[in-house]
Amino acid sequence: MTQARILETGNGDAVANAWGHVRGNLRRSAGQRLFDQWLKPVELIRESSEAEIRLGLPSDFMAQWVRNHYAERLLLEFRAVLPSVETVCIETVSNTLPAQRVLHAGDNDTRPPAGGESSTFDPRFVFDRFVVDASNRVAFNAARKLAEPGVPQFSPLFLHSATGQGKTHLMHAIGQAFLESNPRATAIYMPAERFMFEFVRALKAKDTIAFKARLRGADLLMIDDLQFIGGKDVTQEEFFHTVNEFMGAGKRLVIAADRAPQALEGFVPQLAGRLGSGLVADIRPPELELRRAILQRKLDEMPDVAVPEDVIELLAARITSNVRELEGALNRLVAYAQLNGEAITIDFAVQTLGEVLRHVQRRITIDEIQRAVSAHFDLKQLDLISERRAVAIARPRQIAMYLAKRLTTRSLPEIGRKFGNRDHSTVIHAVRRIEDLRGKDGEIDGAVRTLMRKLEG
Incomplete structure (x- = not known):
């Protein structure tokens, strides 16, 4: 795979100097955390000219994020230093596909062979x-x-x-x-x-x-x-x-x-x-089934990426109002897993997308979860916090603990206290047990899905 070449000192001094000025402005305005995470990896590509600036990032996800959030800002910053700049292209440095023109300053759009001018359309959006x-x-x-x-x-x-x-x-x-x-x-x-x-x-x-x-x-x-x-x-x-x-x-x-x-x-x-x-x-906000279908369509285009069903369910259930945010969450999850060399699991998803999930999450209480589980399994809510260990009660109790871990921000000790002052290790065992059963027992998996839809609906 051909790597895009990064501009070296002394080659294209005007462009390189402009990039140094723009980079400094971004560092000051964006703040250290955001700059280090998203903008610091941006590099100036050697083939850049004073008319067309080409910037490279190490992954498609990072390049798309910078396009969405900083395309216009980058264009304006460059033009303040170099008025001759017409376009800013943001590319993946390891990608052999042609650069995507993300913003046009003048009239130099791509032209069809025998027609007039036409804008550059994103080939993904068909x-x-x-x-x-x-x-x-x-x-x-x-x-x-x-x-x-x-x-x-x-x-x-x-x-x-x-x-x-x-x-x-x-x-x-x-x-x-x-x-x-x-x-x-x-x-x-x-x-x-x-x-x-x-x-x-x-x-x-x-x-x-x-x-x-x-x-x-x-x-x-x-x-x-x-x-x-x-x-x-x-x-x-x-x-x-x-x-x-x-x-x-x-x-x-x-x-x-x-x-x-x-x-x-x-x-x-x-x-x-x-x-x-x-x-x-x-266009109305997407319902749960459409959100699932959108995620699955995205994953169909990533044949080498393995995302478990419970992670898809988590994203589809939590990110409800915005398709772009939903797809962005999946892209972020995949990118972080690949960059860190980790498998995508429910814990990895919660850790990676914690801020996103907390932002969109409706505040569900453990009491709500206990009421919903009790009603679903035709039990009394008191049964879930009792000492009774019959499977007909113990399994719903474990499901309730699992849902409390998935759907609330409560700590393991807090969850344990809500279930009859049980130890946090009991909660860990319950969560792992239900995760295991969801992959083996269709009835348990169906009950969990039904309860999650009801609680988040």
Whole structure:
């Protein structure tokens, strides 16, 4: 596997000096812990130029994290030192795939052989890799329909949902499917903030004609995160004219935001009404079964990674509102296991993702767990804290202890005290016993799953 070469001192002094300045700023602004964990491993790749900065990281997961959190910041930092910088590419240094262009400063997007300019779309975000259920089916079907050749049945398509539910995935999928069936066509994708930035820059340069011609000349225009131009009257006016041009010409227009058109704050009524005149499709938070399916789809693409069923269940049950956060948790878990040379177990998952899991966890009490287990096995709650050792009581007691360890932040001694002042070693034995039985006894495993769904539901 070809390694990306890191820039050496004396080779590309201007770029190297700029990187030193940017790196210093990041160290000061990010804080030592975050810098050491995520930004310190970033290296400048030798093939970088004053127009295209290429940065390398040792894993796909780390590269994706930096893209998601620091792409725009890196671009702005470099351009403050080197105004000629147009793009910042964040790569995996051991990956032979071409660099992913994560942010564009100018008009130099990738161009198809015989068409006009087109944005670079993420090859991971295609229709075949979008997991569908009732929560997103309308949005998915509408996106596929809009990408089909021929006269579009509706435009604009307005996608709305909370952050991380798949809007951007669908937009990239539309772009790639549309260009595949229309190789001579042009497609542009940009965040609303980029639209505003380029429009303001064109205003200052007195070159709005070129800006308008570039966007309105596209066959497909997609604007993401529209809510960010709320209150920006001049930008909204230009965007309103762009929307009218596309609708009048029967072209494809896709908009995404975190809420429906009528609920957008700081938007003039005419623009909100125009956006709502096409097809408005929402994406709801994923249900448990969809969360499981998303994780399984991700794991299908990692054939060499072994993640036990109870770990998948933990992630799917705890991380409930955000698909991006769910996938990010799995990526982090896999990356940490590979970097540390460890197997992925439930204990490793809790240790690695403790902060994430605590952030999203509903506070479940041991008393709730005891009530739920008692009801499930038709026992009295007092039976679980009694000295009785009959299997019909001892096994539910062990399940309750196991769930207390899994679903609460209580220590082992605290859990033991809640079960009739038992020693912490008894809790450890119960947890290990249930973990073992879950792999052998389908009835026990089914009971645990049912109780976890009920308690976290």
